[in-house]
Amino acid sequence: MARAASPDTRTTCPYCGVGCGVRAEMQEGRIIAVEGDAEHPANFGRLCVKGSALHETLGEHGRLTRPRLDGVDVDWDTALEAVATRLATTRDAHGPEAVAGYLSGQLLTEDYYVANKLFKGFLGTPHLDTNSRLCMASAVAAYKRSLGADAVPCNYEDLEDAELVVLVGSNLAWNHPVLFQRLRAAKTRNPLLRVVVIDPRITDTCELADLYLGVRPGSDARLFTGLLAWMAERGKLDRVYLERHTRGLDATLDEARRDDVSLEAIAADCDVDPERLETFFYWFASQLHVVTLYSQGINQSSSGTDKCQAIINCHLAGGKIGLPGAGPFSITGQPNAMGGREVGGLANQLAAHMDYDSPGAVERVTRFWSTASLVPRLPEAPGHKAVELFAAIERGEVRAVWIMATNPVVSLPDARRVRAALAQCPLVIVSECMADTDLLEVADIVLPASGWSEKDGTVTNSERCISRQRGLMAPPGEARHDWWIISTVAQRLGFGEAFGYTHPAEIFAEHARLSGFENAGEGRRCFDISALADLERDAYDALAPIQWPVTARAPQGTPRLFEDGHFATPDGHARLLPVAPRGPLQALDERRHCRLNTGRVRDQWHTMSRTARASRLMNHRAEPFIEVHPEDARALGLEDQALAQLEGEGGEYRGRVRLSPAQRRGEVFVPIHWSDRFSASAVAGDLLAAHVDPLSGQPESKHGAVSLAALPSAWQATLVVADDLQKVVDVCRETAYWARVPMRHAERWQLAGEPTSAGRDWWAWLDEILPVATSLWCDDPADGRLRAAGIEVGRLRWWLMVGPPTELPGLAWLDARFTEAAEGSALQADQRRRILAACEDGAADDGPLVCSCHQVGRGAIASAIHAGDASVEALGARLACGTQCGSCIPELKSLIEEERAHAFHPTPDVEPV
Incomplete structure (x- = not known):
């Protein structure tokens, strides 16, 4: 499966639905830097901070590199045979509807197409849905x-x-x-x-x-x-x-x-x-x-x-x-949510934007997919949408599910119930890139998949623009492309004649042919890329971004639809439809009196399995948080940066309070990204009931009902450890609150203890969890403060501060010490002081990060404003903040306004008594 790096290093970003073009700088088969593609019509060279850090998320560390069967690493032949045998056994014993698939907007269109063809066309199950159900x-x-x-x-x-x-x-x-x-x-x-x-x-x-x-x-x-x-x-x-x-x-x-x-x-x-x-x-x-x-x-x-x-x-x-x-x-949330819908990734679709209720559609797709000796057996009606699919797994109706490139035990509402359903499901197959995700705990068969920079195919963004996502590197270890995995399983199931693909260009060509198959006249389907059906492999590799429809009448694509006022309805007229407004189904009551709002944060993506690998993306919002209006916080006795707890329909959420007058009274906001791999209890889906839209099946993930209260704790601490000191993980996870923050050279743990742990013997605890003895320490038992560090063979191995994280300096200096040799027992007093202080002597603390691209903190920005740089342009000239992706510009403007307000309202002089 290895392939040489392509001479064309243009590809497409794997994050949101904007679909930005990316140019990669290659060195010895590795990507060492990325920049926006100035020729791509989606971004014209711009990239956000996540996109500009893509090269920092790569590497074999933490990747799945071998198949796993019932918890044991195996070769591909064994894994593929197990997948095919167990799927066939389930289907034969319980019928095709006992088998299901759950896909992702992270898959490429070619992956999606082959999966839809296998599940609906040849396994005969309607139960194939995608996490696009959750957003679009x-x-x-x-x-x-x-x-x-x-x-x-x-x-x-x-x-x-x-x-x-x-x-x-x-x-x-x-x-x-x-x-x-x-x-x-x-x-x-x-x-x-x-x-x-x-x-x-x-x-x-x-x-x-x-x-x-x-x-x-x-x-x-x-x-x-x-x-x-x-x-x-x-x-x-x-x-x-x-x-x-x-x-x-x-x-x-x-x-x-x-x-x-x-x-x-x-x-x-x-x-x-x-x-x-x-x-x-x-x-x-x-x-x-x-x-x-x-x-x-x-x-x-x-x-x-x-x-x-x-x-x-x-x-x-x-x-x-x-x-x-x-x-x-x-505007789409995922990079290929639209591409997945084009090929029928939703449970209520067939393929090429054909639906079960479209006249002749089932029979048309059946004829198209038929071969000399194989006739597909498409279901006659739609299958379970995402939330109902996992409810069917819980009921035991669906007994085998293949999940690809997504993590439903975090992203779905009532997430704990989803996890429990999968835990008791007889067969859970997971195709995944990363070795440490929540979903793998409930998987029977794990298949290592290729990731961004390795996958080769197409994606479609929010404006219907099809772009190439090119494979620039070989997958690590034994990881394989999803289309290859699915096709090979199909061959072992006896469907090889319909799945003999050797390159994604062949899949794309078939997809394009189907889009134009019997697609003419008054009933013409809007989605049609038939003009691309004859692309040879070289032309496919060089495919430039193009917006569908792409037809003989519009070979250069179609930037805008319905310009002639003719719509894709049977009579060509658009429909206005009556709407009766109604509120959220998750109602507030005396117990759960806060309206919950969920969403994304600037520098993270989904469940952070990719973005957390770029340490600078962890600095803007390092921990799970609860955004609260100051008046609501005051009524509950909560201060900024205090720990608090939400209780909702399916569980609880623990995070750090962020006071914000931008939040409406009686409402709270939490991010969706944190999972059990990164915090003790911060899965937003645990707070949400599984209510769905009756037409679309999309869950009501924006509107929860929760209670808010302080999280009692006897102490708080920050522990920074070298990456290889894994013993600390299980012990840290036993605390009342923990958040794991990957750094560039080490790993940071924010910890808080139950009130019952008030008398903790820190020296005994350190001896228990760390193999490196304490080398430096400074404690003040009277107020419960402690700083300590362990040095081994001249290198810093761990660092501890017992006290609230508000006392922390920026930890970039400390992080760098984990790669440098120190003098161990010969440390001078100033060296000991710097390590315990976690900063250089006299170094100013830059404060919370504002600009992730250039790692510029709030303190440095405030100092520059005081020095006269009172515009975004001036700050950019001095500090470079706001000059790359621009995501921090709104925050820069807010800081400028805040500092101006302080300048007009100085603290009055106090007369001595």
Whole structure:
């Protein structure tokens, strides 16, 4: 499976759905640096901090390199035979619906295609779904029932051509930072471009906002049904467009008017100021070129499809679609969520955007996949969507599941129940890159898969742009590509004639042919890349980014859809559909009185299995946290950086309090990234009930109901240890609170102990868990403070501080000491002092990290502002912060404003008594 490094070092970033192009710098078959591809239409050379650190996440350390069968390393032949035999045995004994697959937006389109073909086509099970269900399913359902296809009508240039951009349920600055920078640049070029941000939290995205609406969580549908009614009453509907190109206006307006449509009533239901609401309504109604960009804050709801529909209704009613700078634009969370849907990765799809209820679709795909001696047996109806799939595993109906490139025991709601269901499932097969993920604990068969920089195929981003993700390096050890693993299993199951692929180019060509198969006339399917079906391997390797449809009529692709007003519905007309707004199903009560909001943080991705390998990405938010309004914290006696605990439907969450006036009262925010591999109890999914949207099956992951309380602790400590001192792991995990923070040369553990451990004998504890004796120490028993370190053969091996982490300096200096030789017993007093202090003599503490690209802390930025660098540009010139990916620019602006406020309100002099 090894391949030589490609001469073309252009590839695609594996993180969010922006789909940025990347150029890699190679040296002796390794990637030593990356930069944005200036020629890629998604980013034109920009990269966010995660993308710019991609080369830091590579390497064989921590990778799965051999197959594992029932806990024992085996060769590939043994593992593949076990997969095929056990799948066949399960199917034969219990029927095809006892077998399931669960895929990921991290897979390439070619991987996805082969998996869908095997499970639905030849194993005959409908139960194949993907983690895209968790982020995009509601947007998909709304597009399909309104526009006739899962087809995003817009492209990124529309953000730059718009007169008004509305950001709803999207912290674009953190979650899609390259698009945020494109929008910032567009606003600079066109001062008339307005930006509205609609979000319960004041996020960094609000830095670009001309208007901010801090709506009550879950009230988005009420906002947009109110907007539609307001437009109708003031004659702002495009009657000509509605008459020519749509259906359903009257019923939709009737439903919108069932509620009080006065500004005051809508504002009260959404908990926003009526004047600000009217401003938004007026701006939206008065401009033609309006883009509404929406993401998880809309989709992750038990009524997410209706929320997306309410947005689409407003665009159709105003004719704000199919034009430059106009349209309802769902921004994808994963790099290939759209590619997975193209090939049928969702349980309610077949392939090539065909559905079970499309006339003739099952029979059409059956004929296409048939060979001289094999006829697939496709199911006749859709299978279980993600949440229901794992419920079926719990019930014992699904007895074998193959999970690829995702971690449902962390990402799904009611996560502990998912883990328990998999633990009792007779057969769990996991294809995975990393050797230490939560899911592997419940796996019977583990298959080592290739990862980014090794995988070779295509991905499709949020604007329908297909890009090549090129394999630049050979996979480590015995890791293999997912398409190869699936195809080889299919061959051992007896389906070799349909799975004889030798290169991903062959899979892509078949996928492209299927997209154009019997795809003509009035019932033409929107997804069609048939013009790419004849690509030879060289042309496939050189494929430039291109937006579908790609057909004989549009060989260069299609940047924007529905420009002629003809939609993908049977009669060519788009549908406005009635929406009855409703709140979250996870209701608040006396016990759980806080509304929970979940989301991503700037420098992390999913469950951190990749991003935690780049130590600088751990510095912006090093621990799990709970963001709380200061007044709520005061009422509970919580201080900033104190430890607190949330209790929700399925479990608890422990994190460090971050006070934020940007948070609404009575609401808390937690990140989704931490798993049991990185903290004691910080799986956001444990707090969430498994409510789903009835149409899309997408879970209500944005809206939980929790209680908030202080986490009692007798002590707090920071332990930094060399990477090879693994004995510490199990002992640290026995504490009431722990968070593991990978560093460049060592590993940091933040610890806190139960009240019952108040009398801990630290010397005995250190002797128990560390093989290296204490070399240096400084303690103050009166206030419970202790600092100590162990040095072995001239090298620092561990360092301990007992005390709150607020007393920590920046630990970069200490981290570097783990690679340097010291003088051991000959240490001078100043050397001992520096190691125990964890910093150079007289060194200023830079404080919390702000700029991850250049590792610039808050303290250094504040000092520069005081010295006169009171603009983002000046700070960039002095410190380089904000000059690379730009993700920290909103925070830089906030710091500038804070320091200006301090300058105008100096601390008054105090007269001596």
